[in-house]
Amino acid sequence: MTAVLFQQVSRHFGAVRAVDSVDLAIAEGEFFAMLGPSGSGKTTCLRLMAGFEQPTSGHIEIFGETAEGVPPYRRNVNTVFQDYALFPHLSILENVAYGLMVKGVGKAERLKAAEEALAMVKLPGYGARRPGQLSGGQRQRVALARALVNRPRVLLLDEPLGALDLKLREQMQEELKSLQKSLGITFVFVTHDQGEALSMADRIAVFSDGRIQQLGTPEEVYKRPKTRFVADFVGSSNVLPPDFVRTLGFGDSYASLRPEAITLGDGPGRKNFAGRVVATSFLGAANRVTVEAAGARVAAMTPASTAPPALGETVTLSFLPQDLHPMDGAR
Numbered sequence: 303m304t305a306v307l308f309q310q311v312s313r314h315f316g317a318v319r320a321v322d323s324v325d326l327a328i329a330e331g332e333f334f335a336m337l338g339p340s341g342s343g344k345t346t347c348l349r350l351m352a353g354f355e356q357p358t359s360g361h362i363e364i365f366g367e368t369a370e371g372v373p374p375y376r377r378n379v380n381t382v383f384q385d386y387a388l389f390p391h392l393s394i395l396e397n398v399a400y401g402l403m404v405k406g407v408g409k410a411e412r413l414k415a416a417e418e419a420l421a422m423v424k425l426p427g428y429g430a431r432r433p434g435q436l437s438g439g440q441r442q443r444v445a446l447a448r449a450l451v452n453r454p455r456v457l458l459l460d461e462p463l464g465a466l467d468l469k470l471r472e473q474m475q476e477e478l479k480s481l482q483k484s485l486g487i488t489f490v491f492v493t494h495d496q497g498e499a500l501s502m503a504d505r506i507a508v509f510s511d512g513r514i515q516q517l518g519t520p521e522e523v524y525k526r527p528k529t530r531f532v533a534d535f536v537g538s539s540n541v542l543p544p545d546f547v548r549t550l551g552f553g554d555s556y557a558s559l560r561p562e563a564i565t566l567g568d569g570p571g572r573k574n575f576a577g578r579v580v581a582t583s584f585l586g587a588a589n590r591v592t593v594e595a596a597g598a599r600v601a602a603m604t605p606a607s608t609a610p611p612a613l614g615e616t617v618t619l620s621f622l623p624q625d626l627h628p629m630d631g632a633r
């Protein structure tokens with residue numbers, strides 16, 4: 303079943319097209335990431351799903367029901383905000399139970415549900431504390447518990463790990479992913495961190511200027527970026543200019559070629575080109591070798607077990623034709 307459906311959805315603020323003719327269908331139980339730079343429209347999309355914004359045009363459905371005009375509290379969705387928005391004067395348990403209190407659930411029942419939600423996010427026994435007595439990572443979990451206690455069918459997460467340091471972020475990424483799988487709730491996750499989107503999501507929508515540039519699995523988006531923007535934003539792919547692509551025997555368009563698909567030397571069935579080494583760097587498991595070839599700068603990954611070529615040396619590099627991906631927007 304489709305959890306969230308956008309048909310030609312736009313949200314304009316005066317002349318700003320924050321969201322511009324977006325189509326998407328998020329499946330029930332999916333971990334869906336909206337990835338893009340600041341100002342690309344992903345938060346506005348999330349707010350449209352939550353009901354904090356209404357579309358200027360287009361149609362939104364949540365589990366098959368029209369969402370336009372339905373207020374946030376009537377939708378089967380809950381939002382976890384980046385700043386957590388916990389009440390400082392309430393205990394952790396009261397914070398988590400708050401949504402149920404507003405809905406009129408009796409005290410014993412809501413406190414029990416809040417305890418269960420705290421256990422889900424691995425914070426059992428923390429209920430008596432105040433938010434100020436918890437670490438950033440623990441507050442993040444409380445924010446999550448506070449959304450989960452409502453048993454939403456869709457959980458909307460707006461950069462929920464943004465305030466955490468790198469190590470805690472990575473730990474929470476794994477926990478969020480396994481929590482999502484065990485609960486079977488649809489997660490829609492906003493991030494500007496491509497590593498985070500690639501590692502957690504089932505599918506990613508890459509946003510730029512209010513539009514979806516590409517929608518696909520992490521592997522598709524990473525290995526076969528459709529546009530130069532996606533190639534640049536989602537990773538360290540080589541973006542080869544049309545003139546160079548033509549010399550390799552392909553058509554007249556930009557193309558992406560991942561550094562790890564390029565090897566030193568030639569081999570059967572491979573396409574090759576010559577380049578002069580302009581930089582090398584040791585990355586631990588591999589060396590990154592950058593060459594200049596016919597006006598293009600191309601990076602290759604070579605095994606760390608062999609010494610990289612010397613700077614200034616001319617080398618032959620090769621790749622399998624299927625690893626070169628022509629992109630939209632020729633010139």
Ligand SMILES: Nc1ncnc2c1ncn2[C@@H]1O[C@H](COP(=O)(O)OP(=O)(O)OP(=O)(O)O)[C@@H](O)[C@H]1O
Binds near residue numbers: 318339341494
């Ligand atoms: N209430 C508003 N009034 C006017 N312009 C807005 C409003 N909300 C968003 N915008 C504009 O819409 C565009 C998209 O904003 P949005 O917050 O959706 O981007 P984002 O990709 O989530 O960025 P960030 O990662 O910085 O949150 C921006 O240019 C923003 O300034």
